[in-house]
Amino acid sequence: MAVTIKDVAALAGVSPSTVSRTCKNNPSISEETKERVRRAMAELGYEPNFQASNLAAQISRSIGIILPPSPKETYENSFYLETIRGISHYCNAHQYISTIVTGQNEEEILNAVRSMSRSGKVNGFIVLYSRVNDPVIDFLFSEGLLYILIGKPAQYTNHTIYIDNDNLLAGQEATEYLYALGHRKIAYLGVDNSLVFSADRKTGYMTALISHGLTVQPEYCIEVPAASQNEFQELRKLLLREERPTAVLVSDDILALSLERICIEADISIPEDLSILSFNNSLFARLTSPQLTSIDINSGQLGMEAATQMISHIENPSLPATKIIVPHQLIERDSCRRI
Amino acid sequence: MAVTIKDVAALAGVSPSTVSRTCKNNPSISEETKERVRRAMAELGYEPNFQASNLAAQISRSIGIILPPSPKETYENSFYLETIRGISHYCNAHQYISTIVTGQNEEEILNAVRSMSRSGKVNGFIVLYSRVNDPVIDFLFSEGLLYILIGKPAQYTNHTIYIDNDNLLAGQEATEYLYALGHRKIAYLGVDNSLVFSADRKTGYMTALISHGLTVQPEYCIEVPAASQNEFQELRKLLLREERPTAVLVSDDILALSLERICIEADISIPEDLSILSFNNSLFARLTSPQLTSIDINSGQLGMEAATQMISHIENPSLPATKIIVPHQLIERDSCRRI
DNA sequence: CTGAAAGCGCTTACAG
DNA sequence: CTGAAAGCGCTTACAG
Numbered sequence: 001m002a003v004t005i006k007d008v009a010a011l012a013g014v015s016p017s018t019v020s021r022t023c024k025n026n027p028s029i030s031e032e033t034k035e036r037v038r039r040a041m042a043e044l045g046y047e048p049n050f051q052a053s054n055l056a057a058q059i060s061r062s063i064g065i066i067l068p069p070s071p072k073e074t075y076e077n078s079f080y081l082e083t084i085r086g087i088s089h090y091c092n093a094h095q096y097i098s099t100i101v102t103g104q105n106e107e108e109i110l111n112a113v114r115s116m117s118r119s120g121k122v123n124g125f126i127v128l129y130s131r132v133n134d135p136v137i138d139f140l141f142s143e144g145l146l147y148i149l150i151g152k153p154a155q156y157t158n159h160t161i162y163i164d165n166d167n168l169l170a171g172q173e174a175t176e177y178l179y180a181l182g183h184r185k186i187a188y189l190g191v192d193n194s195l196v197f198s199a200d201r202k203t204g205y206m207t208a209l210i211s212h213g214l215t216v217q218p219e220y221c222i223e224v225p226a227a228s229q230n231e232f233q234e235l236r237k238l239l240l241r242e243e244r245p246t247a248v249l250v251s252d253d254i255l256a257l258s259l260e261r262i263c264i265e266a267d268i269s270i271p272e273d274l275s276i277l278s279f280n281n282s283l284f285a286r287l288t289s290p291q292l293t294s295i296d297i298n299s300g301q302l303g304m305e306a307a308t309q310m311i312s313h314i315e316n317p318s319l320p321a322t323k324i325i326v327p328h329q330l331i332e333r334d335s336c337r338r339i
Numbered sequence: 340m341a342v343t344i345k346d347v348a349a350l351a352g353v354s355p356s357t358v359s360r361t362c363k364n365n366p367s368i369s370e371e372t373k374e375r376v377r378r379a380m381a382e383l384g385y386e387p388n389f390q391a392s393n394l395a396a397q398i399s400r401s402i403g404i405i406l407p408p409s410p411k412e413t414y415e416n417s418f419y420l421e422t423i424r425g426i427s428h429y430c431n432a433h434q435y436i437s438t439i440v441t442g443q444n445e446e447e448i449l450n451a452v453r454s455m456s457r458s459g460k461v462n463g464f465i466v467l468y469s470r471v472n473d474p475v476i477d478f479l480f481s482e483g484l485l486y487i488l489i490g491k492p493a494q495y496t497n498h499t500i501y502i503d504n505d506n507l508l509a510g511q512e513a514t515e516y517l518y519a520l521g522h523r524k525i526a527y528l529g530v531d532n533s534l535v536f537s538a539d540r541k542t543g544y545m546t547a548l549i550s551h552g553l554t555v556q557p558e559y560c561i562e563v564p565a566a567s568q569n570e571f572q573e574l575r576k577l578l579l580r581e582e583r584p585t586a587v588l589v590s591d592d593i594l595a596l597s598l599e600r601i602c603i604e605a606d607i608s609i610p611e612d613l614s615i616l617s618f619n620n621s622l623f624a625r626l627t628s629p630q631l632t633s634i635d636i637n638s639g640q641l642g643m644e645a646a647t648q649m650i651s652h653i654e655n656p657s658l659p660a661t662k663i664i665v666p667h668q669l670i671e672r673d674s675c676r677r678i
Numbered sequence: 679c680t681g682a683a684a685g686c687g688c689t690t691a692c693a694g
Numbered sequence: 695c696t697g698a699a700a701g702c703g704c705t706t707a708c709a710g
Binding site for chain 3: 343344345355356359360363387388390391392393394395396397
Binding site: 004005006016017020021024048049051052053054055056057058 | 702703704705706
């Protein structure tokens with residue numbers, strides 16, 4: 001077996017209690033004793049047993065990460081892995097564990113969540129998406145479980161800890177950027193509006209238009225649910241209209257790729273005939289030709305902040321529900337032109 | 340507090356031992372008793388405490404997932420998240436936990452691995468990549484830790500449990516496919532050859548050429564390390580040569596996107612002037628124009644099989660080192676033409 | 679400043 | 695077929 005607290009205690013000539021207290025740097029232990037214990041720990045390569053420590057302290061030091069229940073496509077978005085890396089990195093450094101909860105549908109997710117909380121596998125959940133009417137959130141909330149949202153809550157807002165970008169502002173700034181380049185006919189292309197981030201970016205877009213006295217035309221706001229990524233009829237129609245837009249704000253890089261493809265097919269060149277500005281600044285913004293101007297949302301930091309909040313709330317349950325906004329920045333490339 | 344084994348025992352009128360045995364469906368307990376205990380468990384919504392159960396059984400029921408230590412780019416490949424989902428899904432269903440080990444460099448990874456195994460946080464590691472001379476593998480092996488490789492081992496092959504596609508065969512079949520379409524000038528474009536999967540696909544490619552009496556030309560085999568994805572000089576030169584290839588086999592879809600971009604810039608049209616066949620069949624194979632013919636490698640299944648193997652090896656350490664090959668399939672789209 | 683002891687919620691050899 | 699008891703490796707009130 002591995003080395004235990006007793007081995008260390010024996011070598012340092014103290015009791016197990018003293019070793020345990022030294023590990024948590026308890027101020028009631030004298031520096032000399034601590035030093036002696038630390039030497040013994042180093043010599044033996046001791047690390048406290050995770051399960052035993054957790055059981056005694058009545059904590060699990062584990063966090064569940066909930067992915068959206070959905071078809072394969074969604075996960076192609078590198079946002080998820082970047083966020084997960086942010087969470088994992090912070091957890092690794094703080095002696096916590098994080099585990100991914102995934103399933104084909106809400107039923108599976110719900111079962112996993114229920115089982116994980118009942119068995120004490122996990123002390124809280126980080127939810128990697130936010131959409132309206134989400135049964136997973138309803139369940140977490142109604143069971144009184146600790147959860148943190150990445151994205152803006154669609155419900156229980158005031159009681160929810162969440163980490164988000166200011167998507168409203170980002171949408172507004174993006175639109176302003178296009179406006180400043182001389183564009184007046186600006187369209188918005190987004191995924192499913194039940195996803196809060198896309199709805200927010202769109203609201204920012206509309207706010208900016210209105211503030212410049214432009215009218216928001218319904219035909220200029222197109223929604224493409226992830227499921228039907230093959231049907232872009234409405235979008236094609238828009239691009240072939242007499243009054244077609246000179247610029248499109250797109251809710252993410254992957255969708256922008258689809259838009260580019262349609263443009264190529266329709267012989268519309270970018271940025272000469274159409275400017276494109278998108279979100280996420282993933283690798284794909286750099287792989288297209290021309291490279292996309294895109295808004296970086298710092299996914300890794302979103303994850304890291306979420307983990308930070310989670311750990312403080314686990315260790316200090318009386319903390320109030322914090323809201324954290326992670327900054328975004330516009331990365332200029334070659335897909336927008338001045339007109 | 341949550342409901343414990345004692346609560347269930349009291350309600351069912353048995354001892355805690357009996358409840359515990361019922362949970363594991365121990366055959367020595369009579370069916371009638373089991374039934375009674377099960378009713379009590381259901382009534383109370385009991386699930387065994389994960390930490391306590393693990394501590395008593397001297398197991399952690401947790402698996403570490405090791406991501407390659409590297410710059411951001413790598414993770415844009417949806418292969419990783421798909422594989423992680425496969426692992427997680429299986430773990431969720433089998434009362435195991437999986438946690439991601441990540442770091443900026445090998446040093447960080449090694450520290451995390453060391454800490455996790457010493458503290459008993461984790462019973463084994465699944466390594467999501469395989470490259471030559473990997474210090475992480477060296478460490479795992481020399482410490483005698485349980486690990487499973489996704490990909491073909493570059494060392495300790497005979498002692499390693501691994502899950503892989505038959506990348507050699509896949510590379511060969513892909514080349515055969517192009518050959519059958521009439522192509523004779525076929526190039527190979529791959530990432531860093533120290534990554535085993537890419538080297539294997541290339542070997543398959545060469546094998547196929549040779550079997551048809553074609554010579555393998557060094558200028559036709561181009562290697563683009565991930566770090567320098569902006570420098571495609573060699574590739575550009577190849578595409579502009581008199582004797583330029585009519586088809587390129589590419590080690591993954593993301594790299595194929597770059598190739599497409601270069602072709603657009605060089606006014607080479609696909610598939611008229613150049614056929615492209617790539618690997619992974621990610622979403623991006625469908626987002627390009629034309630859509631890419633690509634070889635699906637079933638990443639989710641790779642993960643699932645890895646988790647399956649891991650759990651059986653944890654629960655039965657005397658099992659021999661299994662090797663599992665997950666099938667691939669070629670998905671025909673529009674990027675290859677007959678000449 | 680330090681230690682002995684009880685307890686966290688299970689599992690499992692042992693006894694019957 | 696079932697139970698009492700010891701033990702997994704820690705933590706932490708309590709006592710000194």
